[in-house]
Amino acid sequence: MIPSRWIPLIGWLHGYRGEVLARDLLAAVIVTLMLVPQALAYALLAGLPPEVGLYASMLPLVLYALFGTSATLAVGPVAVASLMTASALSGIAMPGSAEYVGAALVLAALSGLVLLAMGALRLGFLANFLSHPVISGFVTASGILIAASQLRHLLGVEGGGHNLLEMLGALVAQWRVIDPLTLLLGGGVWAYLWLCRGHLKAGLVRLGTTATLADLIAKAAPVSAVIVTTLLAWGLDLGGRGLALVGEVPAGLPDLALPGLDAALWSSLLPAAILISLVGFVESVSVAQTLAAKRRQRIDPNQELIALGLANLGAGVSGGSPVSGGFSRSVVNFEAGAATPLAGAFTALGIAIATLTLTAPLAYLPKATLAATIIVAVATLIDLPAIKRTWAYSRADGVAMLATLILTLVHGVESGILVGVGLSLGLHLYRTSRPHSAVVGRVPGSEHFRNVRRHRVETDERLAILRVDESLYFANARYLEDTVMALVARQPGLAHIVLACQAVNLIDASALESLEAINGRLRDAGVSLHLAEVKGPVMDRLAHTEFFHELTGQIFLSTYDAWRALHGDGIDPTFACPARASNEP
Amino acid sequence: MIPSRWIPLIGWLHGYRGEVLARDLLAAVIVTLMLVPQALAYALLAGLPPEVGLYASMLPLVLYALFGTSATLAVGPVAVASLMTASALSGIAMPGSAEYVGAALVLAALSGLVLLAMGALRLGFLANFLSHPVISGFVTASGILIAASQLRHLLGVEGGGHNLLEMLGALVAQWRVIDPLTLLLGGGVWAYLWLCRGHLKAGLVRLGTTATLADLIAKAAPVSAVIVTTLLAWGLDLGGRGLALVGEVPAGLPDLALPGLDAALWSSLLPAAILISLVGFVESVSVAQTLAAKRRQRIDPNQELIALGLANLGAGVSGGSPVSGGFSRSVVNFEAGAATPLAGAFTALGIAIATLTLTAPLAYLPKATLAATIIVAVATLIDLPAIKRTWAYSRADGVAMLATLILTLVHGVESGILVGVGLSLGLHLYRTSRPHSAVVGRVPGSEHFRNVRRHRVETDERLAILRVDESLYFANARYLEDTVMALVARQPGLAHIVLACQAVNLIDASALESLEAINGRLRDAGVSLHLAEVKGPVMDRLAHTEFFHELTGQIFLSTYDAWRALHGDGIDPTFACPARASNEP
Incomplete structure (x- = not known):
């Protein structure tokens, strides 16, 4: 018999009732609606074909439901991990090529193994050495980089560049070839989402809707944008007029297959896999703990390592990219009433149904819509006031935060986070070397x-x-x-x-x-x-x-x-x- | 004007009197007598020609006298640094070749630059992360390795091997070709030195000698062994009968020259230079502090970094190998009454005189005598009871110590110390991640x-x-x-x-x-x-x-x-x- 300590599901499944099932199903429907466009968008961000985002939203979610300790953490592709994936793979192959997709599978499997090893050796404490200022500076810089990388899809131009200056430079260099149709549609979606995020909820509440419902409607705004612009693109043949569309997405579920066993590739991706694992773990645990506390529940960080490790391993063998717990989807999952990890498994079912039935219409989804969705979503990651706040509280922490932020922007995600961690650790060692x-x-x-x-x-x-x-x-x-x-x-x-x-x-x-x-x-x-x-x-x-x-x-x-x-x-x-x-x- | 903070000599030189001069001169004579055979022996250990040991005992001592803060630290070639030098250079060139000697100069200069950089950036605290158990395990293992490496000179056979098992294996494989004359002379010297160390002092005290004088006489035993065996080898032409001798040592002072500026060589030696610097610094500071405390004096660890850095840089430009503060010579220097760092400068003068006048007789010095000197000297480094003591006090520290000891013995000095430091740091991070x-x-x-x-x-x-x-x-x-x-x-x-x-x-x-x-x-x-x-x-x-x-x-x-x-x-x-x-x- 396998103890419920290793598979938490065993612990709570025998008490599962109809009422709980109903709550989990409702949450799953809402999260699925939110996840379909996000999965496509984050695949776009990572330089991967759209179906990879969908595949990363099936098996990993089921595995997390079996092994995770958080009732509400919504696992799947997320913005920061997608950016880190793009950065790790950029030196390996051409984005979108079969080699590139294969390397993404390897990266997911490696991240899974790293997390599993950390869980088995109970090394979760290592994540503590990503200090708050470093994480915060890194996430803010990632948000800025992601937004900058998506601007080209709103403008309909070629992009490029590995850091903020190169990206902006590439855009400025092409200002003469901006596509007006793309800009109109992308800009329109962006303005719509921005208004929804800022004012829709308040408006609905004023019209008498409950706050929770208004919040959920506001968060579903991207779905309406996806539906409307897809219909427009299909009805008006906008693809023929130069608007970039998602294009054909293969229907059907992913095949299970081991990722390629190229030792040189594995070892060259290992450092990136470690960073993606650590960042994903820290973010997931922090979201899961925040939500669990609201219901006086507890999560077990070491078990989370196992569950996230298996989820990433699952992504690696089922055609997906690295996954972790997403902040906004987890909050929606929580507010929609998800009561057990089964809500995540039901979400996976929803994505499977979408993959089997919706690929034909999704081919008409404009990339500009996805880019606008990403830009609005990552705006919540960017927290510039935190710099001032941290600097005012502690000069040393402020320096670590600024160094991480600036290096990530101008030199890349990996060097940014490594220098940040190095600075924090150095500071820590220096402080502890002088006992008060x-x-x-x-x-x-x-x-x-x-x-x-x-x-x-x-x-x-x-x-x-x-x-x-x-x-x-x-x-x-x-x-x-x-x-x-x-x-x-x-x-x-x-x-x-x-x-x-x-x-x-x-x-x-x-x-x-x-x-x-x-x-x-x-x-x-x-x-x-x-x-x-x-x-x-x-x-x-x-x-x-x-x-x-x-x-x-x-x-x-x-x-x-x-x-x-x-x-x-x-x-x-x-x-x-x-x-x-x-x-x- | 250069402040006395940077050149401590300025601070104490104006109060220098005849009585202090006499004390420094006496100490210098005694230390010189001890240093001549040690300098030759440690050059032998490092795989370098004998004159390199003498060169490392001149300019570095003068520079330390100018910039150091310890009145009694005797700088020069030491056993552990010589072993680490041999290990670092073993992959670079054939021991004794011109390339090998050139690499030793680079290693000394690099160690000097590392120490200077640490001093300038006030990074002395980094040395704290070499914990006592790791240092102790490492020094014990070094002592065992050094003794094992010298056994071949006592037996008159070819040696070889990079770890304890290989070294002992090579000796056992050659037991049939052991040279009886070498074994007789080497074994005799070893037995003589061992008896002197153990019993001479007690015997002299019983005969009415003061304890300090008896101690100094016992410590000068190697000099008598050197003189007697050199005379024997010369008078009986033992070199012609198969006894390995030191051979021709170039007379005269070293030329000043920059070490070779081969970037690939410098970067491949950098890790070893960092380790040699850290170990040398920790050992020097610990000896200097112990001796300074006996006179209620103070040393400044950051200034020591500067002084040891300049000493090593001096070794690198004057034909020497890496140097640091030696334990036994410093104690002798202290007990002989050295009052200021000038005693070290006078020692350098003594070595210079020896190099100018004694090279002809030193050619007849048997290598077996030097090997026996080394073996008896490093016996004091080996502290096996410390393992039991540390294990009993703290399991975690015991593990770090044992891991360092075993890895150094079976895998080499660099991996041993790196794993030890890694374990200590990991343990430290783990402990601090759980606040009491x-x-x-x-x-x-x-x-x-x-x-x-x-x-x-x-x-x-x-x-x-x-x-x-x-x-x-x-x-x-x-x-x-x-x-x-x-x-x-x-x-x-x-x-x-x-x-x-x-x-x-x-x-x-x-x-x-x-x-x-x-x-x-x-x-x-x-x-x-x-x-x-x-x-x-x-x-x-x-x-x-x-x-x-x-x-x-x-x-x-x-x-x-x-x-x-x-x-x-x-x-x-x-x-x-x-x-x-x-x-x-």
Whole structure:
């Protein structure tokens, strides 16, 4: 028997009832309507034939329904992953060629394997190292790049370029050959969608519709645009007048087949697959957690890795491109009432029906309509005020965000995100290499101790108390050595140093050796080393070490105990009192 | 005027007196006696002609004396750097060839540039990521590898192999051709040195010598072995009887010349140069700090980067190989009374005199003598009990140490140290991705709060207090989200969550967004989020954020204030009291 831990579906399926089924079916119908044009649009964005978008919206959704832990996450092709796919494949083959499509399958399968491996090794924590500012800068830049890449479809010109400047340059260079019909239709759809997004909902609510329904109608606006422009293109033969159409989409379901096993191709796509996996995972988990919290539900990030991994593997063997959880579709799914992951499986069914029946009319769908849909959709990704907000809150985070944003725009998605992660990690390592610590003194007449630089406190030239505000491990152990030795060099009369360890949760082997070194060096310099407020688990470990036995000073329960015992040293012995453990020779 | 900060020599030279000069000169004589055979031996180990070791002991020492901050660090060729040099160059050219020697110069110059760049960018903290267990495992493995590589000189056979198994295999395969004369002489020297190291000092002390003098005499034992075996080889013409000798060493000082500027060679040696620099820097700083502390002096790690960088650059332009601070020579230098870095410059002078006058006799020095010297010297590097000690203290550190040790032995120095650093970093990232936190309850009748799992405390099913024990930043922010949402999912009656932040020194932009997400999700779930014990600087930053204004709960000065205000929630309103800042709607 397979435990429900690995296939969450088993856990909730036996409680499945008619009422829940009805909710899931309704959500699936609405998400299907939204997904058909999006699937085609994101395939266009990724440089792939339109059917690849539809194929990526079938088997992956069924696999996620079986293995995922979020009831409402809508998996499938998404904007950012499609942009990253286009970027990864651009050096491999000509967009739209059989080789290019084959490489997309490999990329999906590889992303799936990367996610599965991370899930099996419980490496979900690695995604934490994509910091919020980096993700935010990257997503904003992606939105701008996507919008720029779609402009050519609105203008009916050839595009090109791998970064924002090249893209805009290519458009400007062709301003004389802009196709008026394409611009009219594309611009019209764009204006319509923009108005719907901004004002339709408010208008409907004013007319008495409920807010939820109004929201759903507003979000279905792209469907109406697709239907109307497809009918126009068919009825007026706009394709014959120069309007670019989607063209023939093969009817029928995808064949199952393993992607090509070209080792050189696999290894050249691996870095991109890792980045797509990480970005997709972070975005999916963040959407899923936000939605789950609204119903006091929980998702399991490590299980999500497995489910998203299988979904991508499914995409790779069924003719699809990389998939992840989409933000807008998941919100629609949630608001339409999806109660279980089965809603996703029903969506896959809806896409299958669409693929079997709608390919003939979809051939007349203008590409400009899809481009306008994408541009309006990605506008929500672009969050420029976040830059100002982040910069104001933390200069370091602001730098990481801006660097990611600018590099993604001018140099490409991969270098942008890598430099962002590198900057965040470097900053993190730099910060953790300097443990926060403060020399403290006694607040007169009390048992409290405060930073000598910020407060008027009692000090003692023969005694220094250093409050260590962080756990001690290899990254910061040497800095502590420096800090202590600087203290000794600065204060010639010093006879005792007390490390107050109330914030130390861990002392690793490196830090232990540093403490041994500090103890030895202080002994050579004629200074005793004492500890105070050592936590229970830390003390348990220390008790079996050489350091503990060679400690030149004592271990005090509280900083105040240390003060009472040592402050009197040589001045007024009546202050001294016995401490818990003494190793003084 | 160049400030003394950049050239520390300026700072102390004007106070230089006759008495200090005498101490420095004495130390220089003793270190020179020790360094001549070591310089030849380490050149042998690195696969370089003997004069390269001598050249690496002149200009680099002068440059370190000018720019270094340690009065006693003895710079020059060392065992581990020589092993790493041999490993880095083994794929480039035949040991001993002109190409091989040229590559060694490039390696030294590159190491120098890496160190200088780290110093200029103040990246010394990067060395912290070589954790103690990784360094220790690596040094032990290096010691074993070095000893194994020198056995062939004691046996008079051909050697070979890039790892321990191959080296021992090559020796076993040649057991039939072992040269008895070489084994006799080499084994004799080894036994003599081993006895001197173990027993000479104790014996001399028993005969009435002072401990320091006895120690110096014991450490000069290799010099007597060199003199005796050189005289034997010359007098008995042992070279003619099959004993391998050092052979002709060019007399005179090295020429100054830039190393070859072959871009492919430079880039292929860069990774090795980075590793040699980091390991050398860590070892040098640790020796220098230990010795400086005994005299209550300080060294400046960033200035050490500059000084060691210039020393290596000097080696690269004067025919030398990579250098760093040696442990045993530095200790001898310290114990012999070296008072300023000038002792090192005088040592360089001593080596120059030796190079000008002693090359004729040194030609008769048996290689077996040098090999025995190396084997006895590196025995001090091998610290096997450290493995047991580290394993007992921390399983994770033990794994990193063992992995480094084993990989270095069976796969080579570079992969060993890289995997060790990777493991340490991975472990570090994993640890920091899970901030220590605890749900706390009130110690009955007090204002203290303790972990509910460890203590018998008062709790409240409508109120959860989570004590956060670490700073919050991108690496652990999402884990906090998980922890809080798990708490809500577990405790259905929950109405208030208090985050007690006494240990939070920093909330970065990612953590701020996580707090916003937590606040939003809790609001959706009908739970208020409160903060308590927020530190001043953290509060100052939070005060200007959206999070602060949208916080559903309050900010309390102390955990006890929060308890008093919220514990009564809906039960006994008389407990409620006004808090410092309320944003409740």
